[in-house]
Amino acid sequence: MYLPRNSFARGAVALLALSLGACSSTPEKPETADNSSSSQQVVQKPVVQPKPKADQAQVVSYGGKGVGHYSAGALSGDFAGNSSLLGFIDNMVRTQGFDRNYLYGVFSQVRNRDDVARLWASTSSDPGSPKGWNAYRDRFVTAANVQRGVAFWQQNAPYLQRAQQQYGVPAEYIIGIMGVETRWGRILGKHRVIDALTTSAIVNQRRSKFFFDELKNYMLMTRSERMDPLSPKGSFAGAMGYGQFMPSSFHGYAVDFDGDGVRDLWNPHDAIGSVANYFAKHGWQQGGEVAVPAQVSSNTYANVPDGFKVKYSMSDLSRMGVAPKYGKGSSGPVHLLALSTVPNGYKEPWVGYKNFYVITRYNHSNYYAMTVHLLAQAVRERVGK
Structure with missing residues (x-):
């Protein structure tokens, strides 16, 4: 969810307005060209002071001052x-x-990001983005990304295994989220992060309350986790972090998975546990x-409501001539994805x-959830x- 610099990414603004508030709001990442063959990057971590041996209530007692x-x-x-x-x-x-x-003192050093303001002021409707499912999928499910996902799995196997055991979420789907x-x-x-949230809260009048709430949650995060509020960087x-959690999602789902006393979304181990906990x-x-994939006996399915928002029973799909090609299925409603x-x-x-449907709670997009699924399966x- 980075600052768009091309027409494909600018179109993500419309999706952002609909889905912001889960974890990440859009899967687009055009800010940085991904041409390196390396599977790792040196991550600039936020400045974190050693956390006192105290619970959060005691941390708050520092006269309201953070790091x-x-x-x-x-x-x-x-x-x-x-x-x-x-x-x-x-x-x-x-x-x-x-x-x-x-x-x-903190907010006197916060900067009004003109590039963020211009983004929110844009009303374009994505005239130049690649159209359709295949183009979307092919941005993420690539041989290079699959190899990077394999490398990440190998480097973090003990934490992925523990997350799978503790939360019941397969390692490949944690990897799929972080990959996209x-x-x-x-x-x-x-x-x-503080520049982005403050600018958004002030210039995006339609979503001002949302971003001020996120800014509040961000300041609470930096205080409880002993982070310098001017240090963390994000979209x-x-x-924020490997899984692109919004601050409200941090408070709802972030975990200290490596046991160092800090919930740090820029730490891949904490991020692994946090994504699993979210799911x-x-x-x-x-x-x-x-x-x-579905096998179909007619074209009826192409003319009825579809997507993660629409629930059907298997008998409903059968009447439309739709059936899963394989698999044992799952209990509860199903979704027709066309x-x-x-x-x-x-x-x-x-x-x-x-x-x-659970994957769409992370980002409200059929294409997004399916891309996570396919990338996860390819890595596994x-x-x-």
């Missing part, structure tokens, strides 16, 4: 005098126990199918199960487990 020697008597900088930000600061002091001068979101940490975002909308809490069915191909207009039929096949 960093920030202090000012008034709000200055790019947002000096901004009534919305001043109101936010006042609320954080009143309801969350922050020190006012500390917040003045950040290419396993290769492209984590170049915007300071243009404030998504588990959204109802992942252990051992259940995700999606399988993925449009271009230019021939054919709709590729699939049957999606509960776990497919290469690993041979």
Whole structure:
């Protein structure tokens, strides 16, 4: 979910408006060209102070001051005098126990990102993006990405195995999410998270409340995890780490999976546990199918409602001449997935199960969830487990 620099990525803004608030809001990653054959990247981690041997309630008792020697008597900088930000600061002091001068000091150093503002001001509807399912899939499910996914699995096998055992989520789907979101940490975002969230909260009037809520959750995260609030970097909308969690998702689902006392989404081990926990809490069915190709006896399926928002029973699909080609299926409703191909207009039929729907809780897109599924399966096949 990075700042778009081409017409394909600009079109992700429309999807962003619909799906922001889960983890990542869009699978597009055009900010950084991915031409290197290396499977690893040096990740710039946030500045984290050693966490005291205390629970979070005791951490809050530091007079409301977080990490960093920030202090000012008034709000200055790019947002000096901004009534919305001043109101936010006042609320954080009143309801969350922050020190006012500390917040003045922090937000006086926050920058108004003109590139983020221009993005939210855009009203274009994606006139130049590759059209259809095949083009979308082929951006992510590539031989190079499969190999990188295999390398990530090999490098982090003990944590992936433990996550699978603890949360019931197969390792390949954790890998699939991280591959689509950040290419396993290769492209984590170049915007300071606090700049992105503050700019978005002030310039995006339609979603101002959402972004101020995310900014609140971000400041609470940096305080509880002892992070310098001006240090972490992420996407243009404030998504963070290997799995591109928004700050609210951090508080709902992030876990300290390596036991060092800090929930750090820029740490691949904590990110593995956090993605697995996210899926588990959204109802992942252990051992259940995700999606399988469908065999069809008529073209009826192409003219009825489809997608993750529409629920059918297997008997409903049967009446439409649709049946899964293989697999044991899963309990509960199913989804008819008719993925449009271009230019021939054919709709590729699939049957999606509960776990497919769970993936869409991460990003509200049929294409996204199917791409995660196919990348996950390709990596598992290469690993041979």
